[in-house]
Amino acid sequence: MRDVENKDIASGILIVLGVLLSVYGFLRSNQTWTNLGIAGIFLGTVVFTFKSSKYVKRDALQGVWGSYRDLLSTFSDNLYLEGKAIYIPPYRNLPRGGVFVPLHEDFDLDLARLDEGTVFLTDVPSEKQMGLLLxxxxxxxxxxxxEHFEGSLKGTGSQAVESVAGSVLRSMGLAKRVYIEEEEDSFRIVVDPGIKCTPENCERTPCPVCSSILLSLATATGELIQAESFERKDYGVEIKARKLGGVERWM
Structure with a gap:
């Protein structure tokens, strides 16, 4: 029992520090502090899933997940972001890829202006190019x-993402199933979540589960991807996304 309580305390500390660092980074326009904060919140969430009895404390996990989502929603609302999130595959300026939320639905994107130090993209010729880089x-x-795949996902295709994301998320209790259907210029993704989620919030401020799947798809296909809709269905959360072309198109 004491071991479980210590883990709960550690989780709480990580989450509080994560929120503070995220807010500090947000106010200072510092991507490094923002990312550290987000990582802290996520790690705090994950600690809840590793009890000595291998029992996932779902109520606590969902509470933390809600705080995580609310923090990002605050960023989005305060900046009046109207566009839907774009998932960018790794390239020279962003070696790990990134998630960009445009200021407007009618957007333009110049990937040459993004780098790992960017948070708010405002120093651009057109308002259409403004937005928030997560x-x-x-x-x-x-x-x-x-780690599960034992290699990089670059160039592996959508079926590899379906397999590996499904296995890992299922083992962590975060999703029961992941299904990906690829067409010429779009994707249909079904995620059967293992915890309570609010899919309508994911268009602008994605949760880590949806974001990890979509960003993995961008990495595996080399395409920028924009999620157009998130809908709750009887069989899970259905995501419809469109391909925007490769990095070269947006440089």
Missing amino acids: GPFGGRLIEKYE
Whole structure:
């Protein structure tokens, strides 16, 4: 019992520090501090899933997940972001890829202006190019995917992502099933979540699970991907996303 209590305390400390670092980074426009904060919150969440009895404390996990989502929603609302998140595959400026939320639905994107130090992209010729860069959001989960895959996901295709994401998320209790259907210019993704989720929030402020799957798809296909809709169905959360072309198109 004492061991479990210590883990809960450690989780709480990680989450509080994560929130503080994220807010500090947000106010200072510092990507490094923001990413550290997000990582802290995520690690705090994950600690809840590793009890000595291998029991996932779902109520606590869902509470933390909600705080995580609310923090990002605050960023998005305060910046009046209207666009839907774009998942960028790794390239020279962003070696781990990234998630970019455009200021407007009618957007333009110049990948040459992004780098790992970018948070708010405002120094651009057109307002259409403005937005918020979240960095490789869900990156810790992607690292788990690649550990399970025993290699990089670059160029592996959508079926590899379906297999590895499904296995890892199922083992962590975060999703029961992941299904990916690829068409010429789009994806249909079904995630049967293992915890309570609010899919309508994921269009602009994605949760780590959805973000990790979409960012892995961008990595595996070399395509920028924009998620167009998240809908709750009887069989899970259905995500519809479109391909935006490779990195070269947006440089």
